[in-house]
Amino acid sequence: MAHLLGQREIRSISRRFRLQALRCTPVSSLYRKNAVIQIQTNLGTFALKPYNRNPHLRSGLAAQIKSAAKNVRLLMNNAYGFIPDWLPADSGKLWVMHRGKPFYMTAWIHGRPMGMEQDYEQLGLALAKLHTLRCGLPHTPQSATLEQVRLWKAKDHDLRKNMVRASSVNPALRRAVRQYGTAWKRFSDEAWSEIRHPDISRLCAQEKASPALIHGDITPPNVIIANDERLHIIDWDFIRVGSTYADTAKTIMNTTGFHTAFMEAFLRGYEGIRPLSLPERRLVKALYGLPREAWYAVRFPKSKRSTEMLKTMDQTWTLRRQSMEYMNSWANP
Template sequence: MTNSYTKTRIRKITRHFGLIPLSSKSIASFYRKNAIIQIQTESGTYAIKPFFRNLFLRSSTIHQIKTTANYIQLLMESDFSYMPKWLTSNTGKLWTLNQGRPFYITTWIKGRNLENQTDFEELGRALATLHTTSSRFIYTKGPFTTKQIRIWKIQDRLFRRRMAKAIQSNKQNKKWYKKHEKHCKIISDRAWADLRNPEIVDLLEKELDRPALIHNDITSPNVIISDDNKLFIIDWDHIKVGSIYVDIAKALMNTTQFNPDFIQSFLKGYEEIYPLEKTERKLISSLYRLPREAWQATRFPSSPRSREMLDIMEQTWLLRLKAIDLLEEWINQ
């Protein structure tokens, strides 16, 4: 949606949740101009969030919002405290439909981003609490981590095939890929070799009977420390039954900035709730090592977004390698 939401439309949406907006403004995200609408009401400040269908799933938008709402309801009933409160509409649902688009409303969390080791310890606890709380109620079975590994292997193969085109796209890309292409392949090959370890293969088979909900999009912008110093995870659109190991690896990559103190704090907090066995640590370390940003950058090598990914990888390359070594040490601690 490129245009701002009209006041009339916002009133129609909020009316279904028993709210009357006094003022409103659109908040942009990295990907969308109007990602969230912040509304002021007599009872407080709230966030209206349009729900967008995951294009990688074959199910409809309505089916996806119903599934998401069911998972959120489960967490609310389990007193999971690390997400904003979702409001119930006048139909009893956690969402409403307007002009064919589902919308939901949560309390607005005012605060700051992750800043220190204490914050990252709490983020680790939050993610472990999500994984352990939901595992008591979810019965869906499936090859969660194995399925994601298959997808990433395909992306790695495409990365190697697209390399020539990526190098030809511009001089900057050529310089980056000539410098790092070999190393990307080496760290990927090592990860694939580790994932073939019989102990990890056995762990992945046991995972079939240990389903859990994962947030699936833990990034720095999606974690807020409120003014009263409580941690909240926002943007639950991608919640699903999936791999806790993938969730941990992605959260480490997308929040800690390769800072060893932040990485150790996150893992310390997580293991206070859910102690990890050596094989589980090795699995997480292997998944963390994969250079997923480089794979994504070769999909559209001439785009500004791809160039930005490569610039970030260039700036953080040595830190990334040190973080990989840190996780290797963590396996045997």
């Protein structure tokens, strides 16, 4: 973890990136204390970050950092302008190992969070450019979307199986199950039914021949509007070949706060680069409606984060329903 590093260790790691650390400040993220270290150096301000393994993938830490660094290098070599460059270490790699943990460094982006419609339009444009970047990726044996759906169906199954038991240990979850449990199951049923449509089945079959990179974890803290008003996406630990439709749906859910004006701006920016067919729109809409927070809360009923997520769900339920109505009208014009 970044906060366990001493000043001497930070200076040692910085030298491996050919930098002289002058001042170090730990910075916390939304869910992780001291997630990144801001380092003032002889050549400017940089971010030193421990690489975090994606727990949803079967591969180990070493394989994941190699894959992530390879994909980040593809973005940099193809002039993708929405990522702060990863600095090469003295070994030529984009990371170093320290005490068995990979660390990487990027430029520190000074700026502000998103807050205006043009910010969300710029985010949509940035994500579409990522999804349409063709850089010689090999064909995949399976549809990335259907693979993601398989994983999400397993979580939906767990919710239905464990909802009552889990609610017995968390009063907030018990109240949410009484109030929203039927809706959670209906949202999932509607999504699975939509995904079985022949048009979407054909779409997923075609996906194998056109693999694309996804970010996998776009949340408000991972998007910065720099002082020059350019948008930057950070924290590319989970970059991989994956479902662009799931990546799009998750990004809308995670960043727009269910505000339809922001959703409309995001989709305007996205489709300005990558226009979506009606089956593609219906697929994004279906994935958007899945109750992913409920899945997490049922799986980890004693987690403080689960209680916070359920509180947010209760506070935004009306907005959520309105956002789903907007997505339905967008997918079925």
